[in-house]
Amino acid sequence: MARCFDGNKLVIASHNKGKVREIGELLAPFGVETVSAGDLGLPEPIEDGLTFIANAEIKALAAAKAANLPALADDSGLEVDALDGDPGIYSARWAGPKKDFTVGMEKIHALIKDQDNMAANFTCALTLAWPDGHMESFEGKVFGTLTWPLRGDKGFGYDPMFIPNGHAVTFAEMEPADKHAMSHRADAFKQLIAACFGDNQ
Template sequence: MARHFDGNKLVIASHNKGKVREIGELLEPFGVETISAGDLGLPEPVEDGLTFIANAEIKALAAAKAAGLPALADDSGLEVHALGGEPGIYSARWAGPTKDFSVAMAAVNEKLGNVEDRGANFTCALTLAWPDGHMESFEGKVFGSLTWPMRGEKGFGYDPVFVPTGFDVTFAEMEPAEKHAMSHRAEAFKQLIDACFKPA
């Protein structure tokens, strides 16, 4: 049985404004006040885990202990099938020190070259951690393919090159509500909500 979240304030363990906004919107219906690790001035921990869940746990635990509040961390990335799952857990690092994802998307496209298989998936791991060290972790995925050139202004990260299966628009061309309903983050979030937020 997962531990239930019964507070009203939650730290989003991220300095990524797009991610913080998206998670905040997903939590809104539960009346939870969110504050980001960036707003609290918390340092970013070294993410040296080898999986999305390991890195989400590192971030959530560091923020929960530093803030003395439960913290929710997300570790997500793009896995390109023809590139053996790259960039994967290094998705943000491909964007370089300035976090310029147009650089990262161009690098992915260049590496793919003329490969016909442009299949890819986004993976999202979510970890909810408490200051006492207890953690609950969940993982969601959404599958699709990559397009080039980039299209759309609404998303963040690799959204402008990812077309989810069954659609002909990228995540960055979708209305946020439509993306929220089906994304990798939404899938992991559904598991988190069912386990930790809904009444038992």
């Protein structure tokens, strides 16, 4: 039985403004006040886990203990079939020190442009941690294909090169509400809500 979240304030353990905004929008219907780790001036922990869940747990636990509040962390990335799952957990690092995801997308394109297989998926791990060290973790995925040149300016990260299966537009061309309804983050979020926010709905 998962532990239920029964507070009204939650730290989003991220310094990525796009991620903070997206998670805040997903939490809005549950009346939860959110504050980001960046706004609190919390340091970014070293993410040395070997899986998305391991890194999400590192970030969530560090923020929960530092802020003495429950914290929600996301670790997500793009896994490209032709690259044996890379960049995966290193998706942000492929964007370089300035977190310029255009750099990361250009790197991926250069590596796969002569490949026939353009299949890829986004994976998102969400961890809700409490200051006492308890954690609940969930993982979601969305599958699709990569496209070039880049399309759209509504998303963030690798969204401009990813077309989810069954659609003709990239995540960056979709309205945010449409992306929220089907993304890897939404998949993990539905699991989190069902397990930890059941009484809040």
